[in-house]
Amino acid sequence: xxxxxxxxxxxxxxxxxxxxxxxxFIEQGQVNGNVQIDAQYxxxxxxxxxxxxxxxxxxxGLNAFSNIIYTNGDFSAGLRLEGYLxxxxxxxxxxxxxxxxxxxxxxxVGTLEMIAGHFYEQFGSGLILRSWEEWTLGYDNNFxxxxxxxxxxxxxxxxxxxxxxxxxxxxxxxxxRGIVKGxxxxxxxxxxxxxxxxxxxxxxxGGSFVSKYEKTGNVYYTRNREFLVDTIPWxxxxxxxxxxxxxxxxxxxxxNIGHGGFNFYGEYARKGADPNATNSYIYRKGSAVYSTLSYxxxxxxxxxxxxxxxxxxxxxxxxxxxxxxxxxxxxxxxISKEHQYSMATMYPYATxxxxxxxxxxxxxxxxxxxxxxxxxxxxxxxxxxxxxKSIEKDSxxxxxxxxxxxxxxxxxxFFSIGDLTYYQDLNLTIDKKFSPKVKAKAGYYHQTYxxxxxxxxxYDDKNMVYANIGVLDVTYKFDSRNSLRGELQGLxxxxxxGDWVAMLLEYSVSPxxxxxxxxxxxxxxxxxxxxxxxxxxxxxxxxxxxxxxxRYGRQREGLxxxxxxxxxxxxxxxxxxTITSSF
Amino acid sequence: MKNYAFLIAALLFVTIGYSQSENxxxxxxxxxxxxxxxxxxxxxxxxxxxxxxxxxxFWATWCKPCMKExxxxxxxxxxxxxxxxxxxxxxxxxxxxxxxxxxxxxxxxSWEFDxxxxxxxELKRAMNVNVPPHTFIxxxxxxxxxxxxxxxxxxxxxxxxxxxKLVAGKKIN
Numbered sequence: 001x002x003x004x005x006x007x008x009x010x011x012x013x014x015x016x017x018x019x020x021x022x023x024x025f026i027e028q029g030q031v032n033g034n035v036q037i038d039a040q041y042x043x044x045x046x047x048x049x050x051x052x053x054x055x056x057x058x059x060x061g062l063n064a065f066s067n068i069i070y071t072n073g074d075f076s077a078g079l080r081l082e083g084y085l086x087x088x089x090x091x092x093x094x095x096x097x098x099x100x101x102x103x104x105x106x107x108x109v110g111t112l113e114m115i116a117g118h119f120y121e122q123f124g125s126g127l128i129l130r131s132w133e134e135w136t137l138g139y140d141n142n143f144x145x146x147x148x149x150x151x152x153x154x155x156x157x158x159x160x161x162x163x164x165x166x167x168x169x170x171x172x173x174x175x176x177r178g179i180v181k182g183x184x185x186x187x188x189x190x191x192x193x194x195x196x197x198x199x200x201x202x203x204x205x206g207g208s209f210v211s212k213y214e215k216t217g218n219v220y221y222t223r224n225r226e227f228l229v230d231t232i233p234w235x236x237x238x239x240x241x242x243x244x245x246x247x248x249x250x251x252x253x254x255x256n257i258g259h260g261g262f263n264f265y266g267e268y269a270r271k272g273a274d275p276n277a278t279n280s281y282i283y284r285k286g287s288a289v290y291s292t293l294s295y296x297x298x299x300x301x302x303x304x305x306x307x308x309x310x311x312x313x314x315x316x317x318x319x320x321x322x323x324x325x326x327x328x329x330x331x332x333x334x335i336s337k338e339h340q341y342s343m344a345t346m347y348p349y350a351t352x353x354x355x356x357x358x359x360x361x362x363x364x365x366x367x368x369x370x371x372x373x374x375x376x377x378x379x380x381x382x383x384x385x386x387x388x389k390s391i392e393k394d395s396x397x398x399x400x401x402x403x404x405x406x407x408x409x410x411x412x413x414f415f416s417i418g419d420l421t422y423y424q425d426l427n428l429t430i431d432k433k434f435s436p437k438v439k440a441k442a443g444y445y446h447q448t449y450x451x452x453x454x455x456x457x458x459y460d461d462k463n464m465v466y467a468n469i470g471v472l473d474v475t476y477k478f479d480s481r482n483s484l485r486g487e488l489q490g491l492x493x494x495x496x497x498g499d500w501v502a503m504l505l506e507y508s509v510s511p512x513x514x515x516x517x518x519x520x521x522x523x524x525x526x527x528x529x530x531x532x533x534x535x536x537x538x539x540x541x542x543x544x545x546x547x548x549x550x551r552y553g554r555q556r557e558g559l560x561x562x563x564x565x566x567x568x569x570x571x572x573x574x575x576x577x578t579i580t581s582s583f
Numbered sequence: 584m585k586n587y588a589f590l591i592a593a594l595l596f597v598t599i600g601y602s603q604s605e606n607x608x609x610x611x612x613x614x615x616x617x618x619x620x621x622x623x624x625x626x627x628x629x630x631x632x633x634x635x636x637x638x639x640x641f642w643a644t645w646c647k648p649c650m651k652e653x654x655x656x657x658x659x660x661x662x663x664x665x666x667x668x669x670x671x672x673x674x675x676x677x678x679x680x681x682x683x684x685x686x687x688x689x690x691x692x693s694w695e696f697d698x699x700x701x702x703x704x705e706l707k708r709a710m711n712v713n714v715p716p717h718t719f720i721x722x723x724x725x726x727x728x729x730x731x732x733x734x735x736x737x738x739x740x741x742x743x744x745x746x747x748k749l750v751a752g753k754k755i756n
Contacts, residue, residue, distance in 0.1 A: 364691025
């Protein structure tokens with residue numbers, strides 16, 4: 001009896017303690033999150049050739065997500081619910097459905113931080129490993145597994161991960177994709193060594209190693225051999241089975257050096273033999289270099305970047321290729337500038353993973369206020385130039401015709417530059433404030449776009465687009481809350497869809513309302529029926545951290561690009577409602 | 584143990600009572616490892632301003648309204664600091680493609696406020712930012728008390744009004 005009473009007291013104490021803990025967990029924790037809903041209603045449109053049957057009778061598209069994060073001290077956990085009911089036009093059908101593709105639990109003890117569940121990670125600039133998400137693109141290559149960050153000593157950061165990657169809604173099963181493992185170390189010398197703490201030169205060195213294991217099926221290829229027998233040409237076709245490496249490793253080394261106004265970043269990466277669908281199943285090893293150099297001081301910024309990549313497509317499933325890009329382990333940044341105006345982004349560049357050379361330069365100069373040229377308010381000039389070209393590829397096998405599958409592929413000297421231009425962009429913009437009421441921006445862009453290479457994977461110069469683009473953007477402020485903005489843009493080209501003109505008028509009442517009308521008119525299209533007005537009427541309302549916007553009009557066909565990854569958007573007509581909210 | 588629980592409950596009660604007389608805290612600034620504009624390691628716990636309010640804006644070099652917002656704030660930033668002691672951190676979510684272009688952009692445009700880099704969106708996700716520009720205002724204790732999505736010409740006036748109310752110890756809503 002005494003024992004029982006004692007047990008009851010212990011149990012009660014334990015319950016109280018648990019209750020207290022639970023209460024702490026709830027009371028001391030914080031919950032925050034966000035929601036975004038993009039809903040579209042599609043109409044038939046004779047001009048664009050859109051009919052209900054073309055839309056598969058899907059009159060309504062909805063993409064939505066919600067993030068919820070719980071934080072309590074050094075512990076946090078979160079999830080993202082996503083729904084595509086049905087996916088909006090331009091998103092892959094395999095996204096259809098609703099579920100939780102991302103959840104995590106994270107805690108930190110001392111200098112060790114662990115994540116279990118889904119996570120995003122980047123080593124260096126991402127040449128051998130980067131997982132990230134971009135909602136507007138429908139891009140998400142998150143890892144599902146374990147991730148650790150550990151700082152064993154000041155200035156040293158070690159990262160390690162093991163995981164499988166997201167593929168639409170398909171759960172991981174042995175054999176349906178690979179397992180990725182990675183290690184990275186970053187060493188900030190100025191923090192590590194007291195003697196360097198005050199040094200004016202700041203140095204970071206880093207290195208990473210990534211390996212993919214994949215249980216692969218059999219891959220076959222055929223080879224034709226041509227030869228003469230008694231002056232009669234013969235072709236012999238043989239089928240071979242490929243020996244696929246189960247483990248594909250890669251490594252990268254990097255340095256970041258800052259000194260005064262100078263900043264240098266360089267990264268070099270190598271990848272082991274990785275026959276895959278993107279590189280036509282060749283055994284050649286991959287390599288990449290990416291470096292940037294900048295000098296800046298108040299009012300002047302100079303930036304130079306160069307990159308050279310050869311056979312660097314790296315995915316956790318070797319047979320995966322095409323659109324949308326899925327299961328990418330690494331990230332190869334495109335070297336051109338991402339523009340802000342619709343006509344300047346009509347011909348966007350995306351990295352060619354099989355090989356490219358790129359260079360970019362940019363100068364930003366602010367003419368000081370109250371100077372002879374700058375006037376009372378000064379002005380900002382931005383000049384930018386980007387070029388992407390092929391790399392030299394010399395064939396190795398003179399007697400092999402047709403596919404290079406199953407071979408070393410080709411030979412290429414390090415940093416060789418080929419003859420074929422993929423992309424070129426020369427642009428100049430001026431920002432100028434004329435008075436407290438009037439601000440303007442003008443821009444000129446000259447772009448060369450190799451349509452065959454960028455859109456069709458055909459490596460020739462038979463479909464080059466040369467475009468001249470002009471932009472004028474003027475804002476007039478009636479008072480501190482009300483302003484009117486007008487944009488006039490023109491795109492002039494003899495190729496592709498010909499000339500365009502675009503106009504926009506936007507009236508805004510800070511901090512809550514905006515109304516805009518917009519038209520993009522393809523007046524120079526060589527096909528008369530395609531000289532279409534892509535008009536849009538939209539309005540938005542902001543209330544605290546809620547944002548509502550409603551748009552009716554036509555969406556032109558094109559590539560939507562964020563961060564050098566692009567998504568094809570088909571033409572459509574209809575009503576779009578977007579609700580964004582954070583709490 | 585029971586006493587302890589009682590004490591905690593009492594403490595919580597007091598805390599809740601206390602926070603009711605203040606502005607509603609949305610959440611505390613999370614601790615996330617990001618980078619300085621020079622690319623050096625930086626933890627968001629280092630975002631401080633001696634008990635004065637802080638503005639955090641998320642932006643990118645390719646985001647048109649963000650550039651407008653920052654140019655507009657830069658025109659009045661010195662006055663803001665003089666009047667209220669506020670400090671602004673502009674967190675760039677430019678990825679590897681353009682993150683190294685942030686430093687020359689910031690200097691080239693003569694921006695006066697602090698700039699940080701979040702190249703893989705770690706802080707962006709922790710603070711539930713969907714698209715830039717997204718602006719947060721923190722009270723002197725590093726707690727987020729106000730947030731705003733998007734930028735319309737003149738919105739910066741709203742920001743400084745909120746900051747002034749915080750400095751004066753007034754309710755912001």
